[in-house]
Amino acid sequence: MSAAHQMLRTARRTGRTLEVTVLEAGQFTSYSACGIPYLVSGEVDELDDLVARTPEQHRAAGIDLRTGQRVTRLDLDARVAEVEGGDDVAFDQVVVATGACPRMPQWTRLPDGAPVGGVRPASTLEDARAWAQELAPGERVVVAGGGYIGVEMVEAAVRRGLQVTLVTRSRVLSTFAPEVGAEVARGMREVGVEVVEHAAVTDLEVEDGRVAAVRLRERSVPTDHVVVALGVVPATDLLAHTDLLSERGTLRPDETGRVAPGVWAAGDCCEVRTRDGAWTYAPLGTHANKAGRALGDQVAGGDLTFPGVLGTAITRFAVGEVHLEVARTGILDHQVAAPVDPVTVVTRGTTASGYMPEAAPITIRVSADRVSRRLLSVEVAGGPGAGKRVDAAAAVLWLRGSVDDLAWMDLAYAPPVATAWEVLQIAARRVAELIDQPG
Ligand SMILES: Cc1cc2nc3c(=O)[nH]c(=O)nc-3n(C[C@H](O)[C@H](O)[C@H](O)COP(=O)(O)OP(=O)(O)OC[C@H]3O[C@@H](n4cnc5c(N)ncnc54)[C@H](O)[C@@H]3O)c2cc1C
Known part of the structure; x- marks a missing residue:
């Protein structure tokens, strides 16, 4: 739906005329699967709270949205989508955004x-x-x-x-x-x-x-x-008869979202490129939304691209007195290939100044390359406020910065939310010191 809406937005700008049809197997659209655990836990009251936009809202925006329509096969020669128990739907261009299915042994x-x-x-x-x-x-x-x-x-x-x-x-x-x-x-x-x-x-x-x-x-x-x-497997059966799928069964769109002439794809049915250019399967909503938007822009004549991923991820485990946020960004040490030589430090501290009631334990792991000093990865585990600290590290990684950039950049400090020397920066400084040690 991100792609469909962006197509219409960009078409208004570029003056193109597009008829956008969406075939959706289920009855819901634009819902937050990410919110499912919080509906189950009772933190979110109503199922409807997880629906960002209903089919009616999409239709009102000018999208021909058809629910209960499962596409069984895409005939790329005849340019038709074959629909289970229904009529074929013709297209000039097709976007595959079928997501992934849970692995069910x-x-x-x-x-x-x-x-x-x-x-x-x-x-x-x-x-x-x-x-x-x-x-x-x-x-x-x-x-x-x-x-x-x-x-x-x-x-x-x-x-x-x-x-x-x-x-x-x-x-x-x-x-x-x-x-x-x-x-x-x-x-x-x-x-x-x-x-x-x-x-x-x-x-x-x-x-x-x-x-x-x-x-x-x-x-x-x-x-x-x-x-x-x-885990999940990409939902790409509808293209099983083509040579467009990788050995993993994924699609591999370029940064515009294009897979083949007139064939586009985004989301959990695709692999994405890391910022270093390697293919990886990282089925996350944050990537799906961005890739869908860039693709929609391209289909309608725009020039947005999806610039790749760092492997940033976050989750939480919070029950009663236990509140743990964990997050990561960058390439794991075991995925790093020579000549990169990771130097890693694990540091423990607090999320706020020790004298504040908010102070909770935090563990930070920073890894950088010994020779280039380039930051490689950062992982965090800790109490409230710990997880999103990883975003500062992701910004450094995104801009291909060094461990020194992370150690010395200007981060916010006040006693209820951080320590004067932020733990993230203490860890980065220790990595830099290790790299500088003679011998
Ligand atoms: C419990 C849970 C928690 C998550 N938490 C997070 C999180 O915290 N952060 C994060 O970034 N990501 C999270 N995700 C992942 C995120 O939900 C997905 O990455 C995202 O939904 C992928 O978007 P998509 O559009 O590619 O696929 P989907 O959202 O799965 O949409 C694909 C749609 O295509 C339809 N479809 C499939 N096959 C066909 C067909 N043949 N014909 C017609 N329609 C078809 C499906 O019915 C579905 O509506 C979570 C996922 C789950 C399940």
Whole structure:
């Protein structure tokens, strides 16, 4: 919908005439999947609060929006979209913005293919509604998957008063540095969550079509519900017959959003380029919105481009006394290739001056290249106000700055919100000192 609206905005400027048709398989448009955990937890009252714009509002803006229309195949020679149970829709140009589907292993289904009762992802508003209705205090839930959606659904379930077990194949938040993931695992245990790392759900025990337990390799965990948060796969079946898909099944648009002549794509069905030019799969709403807008502008004759990503991400685990924000930006050390030589420091401090009641612990990890001094990555874990600190580091990375830029740039300070030497800058300064050490 970002692309569709931008097309109309730019067309008004460039004087182009565009007929914009959107075919949407579901009934909702422009909704915040990101808000699902907070609807489930009860922090957000109404499902409608997550809908930024309804189909009627899009239509009123001049978009021919058709809901309940699933495109099964795009015929790029005949220039038609084939719609399940409906008529083909002709196009001159086509935008693929089909997003991604949750990874659902075989064990989520009964032998007849129907979903096992009590087992579903947290992917759509329908899932959100079902979880909000079904999760009752005192019941047991297993969350399968320790990525950010798993973490947020653990938070939601604990807030609703359930007994929660998190099962994850590697460690909690494995795309973050171990120090950061460990803080979240510790916070979860503190509020009574059973965290089972380095284990995978291999099967379910099912009674009368409903889940009764999950099986791990060495034991079973009795449960009433299973949240499946095992990552996503790009929803690109409609182009499976073409040579446009990568081995991962993604599309790889250029910075204008173009995949092939007259074929455009953005969002979770695509890989994105890092600022250094490497392809990466980073299915996030923040990228989808920007890439969609740039693409919409290009389709209507504009020149906006999507400039790539740094790998910036943030999430929160907050229950009762535990409030942890974790965030990261940049290339992980293990992804860095020679000749880059990362020098890394982990520093602990407080989010505010130690004498202020707001002061909460914060851990910051900064990494920079020994030779060029270029900042490589920054990760943060800490109390209220800790997470968004990563944005200052993202700005330095975006402008290809050095660890010295981060150490000495002019950041805001007042006792309730920071320390005189901001922890982020203390960590950066220590990295610089390490680099400068003789030998
Ligand atoms: C629980 C959860 C929390 C999240 N939290 C965050 C967060 O905090 N920050 C962040 O940046 N991102 C977050 N995300 C990710 C973010 O929601 C996605 O990256 C974003 O929605 C992707 O936008 P999109 O337009 O590519 O795909 P979607 O929003 O998935 O939209 C794709 C649309 O295409 C429709 N569709 C699919 N196939 C077809 C077809 N064949 N024919 C017709 N229509 C079709 C779908 O019904 C859907 O409406 C979260 C996601 C989830 C599930």
